[in-house]
Structures are given as structure tokens and as C-alpha cells.
Amino acid sequence: MDIDSAANAIAKRAHYSPPWADVSLIGIAGSSGSGKSTLSRAIVNKLNLPWVVILSMDSFYKSLDAESSKKAFQNEYDFDSPEAIDFDKLVECLRDLKAGKRAEIPIYSFEKHARLDKTTAIYSPHVLIVEGIFALYDPRVLDLLDMKVFCEADADTCLSRRILRDVECRGRSVEGVIKQWFMWVKPNFEKFVDPQRKNGADIIVPRGVENLVAINMVVQFIEQKLLEKSRHHRAALLQLEIQAQSE
Numbered sequence: 506m507d508i509d510s511a512a513n514a515i516a517k518r519a520h521y522s523p524p525w526a527d528v529s530l531i532g533i534a535g536s537s538g539s540g541k542s543t544l545s546r547a548i549v550n551k552l553n554l555p556w557v558v559i560l561s562m563d564s565f566y567k568s569l570d571a572e573s574s575k576k577a578f579q580n581e582y583d584f585d586s587p588e589a590i591d592f593d594k595l596v597e598c599l600r601d602l603k604a605g606k607r608a609e610i611p612i613y614s615f616e617k618h619a620r621l622d623k624t625t626a627i628y629s630p631h632v633l634i635v636e637g638i639f640a641l642y643d644p645r646v647l648d649l650l651d652m653k654v655f656c657e658a659d660a661d662t663c664l665s666r667r668i669l670r671d672v673e674c675r676g677r678s679v680e681g682v683i684k685q686w687f688m689w690v691k692p693n694f695e696k697f698v699d700p701q702r703k704n705g706a707d708i709i710v711p712r713g714v715e716n717l718v719a720i721n722m723v724v725q726f727i728e729q730k731l732l733e734k735s736r737h738h739r740a741a742l743l744q745l746e747i748q749a750q751s752e
């Protein structure tokens with residue numbers, strides 16, 4: 506092959522998009538304590554594939570100024586409003602990943618109520634699960650999602666899970682968690698979180714991780730998507746091969 510035809514072949518290949526440039530994005534929203542993180546991990550385990558990443562929206566909290574930070578330490582800052590989330594940054598990261606680029610994910614410290622200087626890099630996942638109370642909130646995110654899941658659980662289940670987790674893992678007091686629940690989590694659930702089911706949720710999952718039927722449905726959907734992409738990939742490669750032979 507001479508230089509010109511090699512250059513032509515490369516130019517043609519440049520229009521070909523490999524499967525890793527086409528990550529499947531799954532959004533999992535639902536109340537705090539509804540089991541989003543556990544459900545996400547169950548899906549990853551069941552999928553049993555490499556290149557599956559869970560992205561928690563906790564990473565996208567905005568850094569707080571001194572005044573808001575003071576409030577936060579007294580459980581008086583509203584972390585359960587969409588205002589607290591840096592959706593622009595989230596959209597930027599998701600778009601980068603969709604374009605096959607590397608994304609720098611912020612690291613948020615709940616001890617400092619600020620974003621750290623470091624980031625975590627994600628690149629080339631085949632499947633990315635975005636989980637958080639507002640995973641189905643921003644229209645730009647909704648546009649990018651291949652599947653929208655809403656996790657459902659009774660409020661008393663959510664509150665008891667939240668108390669146990671926040672006391673054990675997040676160094677909170679029972680009083681603090683309960684105060685925050687009635688001040689922010691519950692009213693904002695009704696105002697912002699619950700209405701997300703209407704933002705085109707493809708599947709509503711009651712009983713989270715116990716719901717094997719729902720987990721299997723999500724897993725089958727992802728497997729189907731990956732199979733389609735792999736077929737498309739092989740067909741595109743075959744076509745390139747045929748073109749190369751005829752040149």
C-alpha cells in the first residue's frame with residue numbers, strides 16, 4: 506500500500522467509532538436510603554464484566570463557602586436540594602466519557618465540605634452507573650442516559666437505613682440524622698426526588714437489592730446493549746477489511 510492509500514485508509518478509519526467510545530450510561534435515582542448504592546453494586550456483581558464503573562453523585566457536591574460550611578457542620582445546610590449539586594461538572598464528565606475521552610472526577614470531602622485538589626480519572630468504561638438522589642434530574646443528563654432506574658422504598662425503611670449508615674459510617678449522631686431528615690431530606694424528597702420518576706424512568710425498582718427480578722431485567726438490558734455494540738463493532742471492522750482488500 507502506498508502512502509496515499511494508507512492515509513486514505515486511516516482517514517476512513519477515523520470515522521469509525523470503537524465500542525469503548527460508546528459507553529452505556531445507566532442512571533439510578535431514588536430517596537436517600539432507598540438502596541441505590543447497594544442496587545448498583547448488585548448489578549455490577551451480576552454483570553460480572555470488566556469496565557463497569559459506578560459513579561456516585563456524592564462526588565459532585567459543590568464546595569461550600571465559609572458561611573455555608575458552618576451551617577453544614579450544624580446540620581443546617583441543605584444537601585438534599587438540586588442546588589447543592591454541580592450538574593455542569595457532572596454533564597462535562599459524562600460527555601467526555603461518551604466521547605471516549607478520559608474524565609477527571611472530583612473528590613468531595615464531607616469532612617471539609619469542599620472538593621479536594623485531587624481527582625479520580627475514569628476512562629473507557631463499557632458501562633457506567635450514575636447513582637444519586639438526583640440522577641434523573643438534569644435534562645442534559647437524561648439525554649445521555651441509556652436506561653433510567655428509580656429505586657423505591659418505604660420512608661420508614663429509608664430513614665432507618667440512613668440512621669444506621671450515618672451513625673456507623675459517617676460519624677453522625679442519631680439526633681443529627683433525624684433532624685436533617687425532617688428538615689431537608691423528607692421535604693426535598695417530596696419536592697424534587699420523587700417527581701423524577703416522571704422523567705422517563707424505564708423501570709421502578711421496589712425493595713431494591715432484594716428484588717432479583719428487577720436486577721435481572723437491568724442486567725439483561727445492559728447485556729443486550731453490549732451485544733448489539735459488539736455486533737456493530739464486528740460488522741464495522743469487517744467492512745473496513747473488505748474495503749482495504751478492494752483498494
Ligand code: UZR
Nearest residue numbers: 536537538563584585615637638675690
Ligand atoms: P444517599 N451524604 C452525607 O451525609 N455524607 C456523604 O459522605 C455523602 C452523602 C448525604 C447527603 C444526602 N447529605 O442527604 C445523602 N448530607 O447523603 C445522599 N449531608 O446520599 O443517597 O447515599 O443517601
Ligand code: MG
Nearest residue numbers: 538541542543
Ligand atoms: Mg448512597
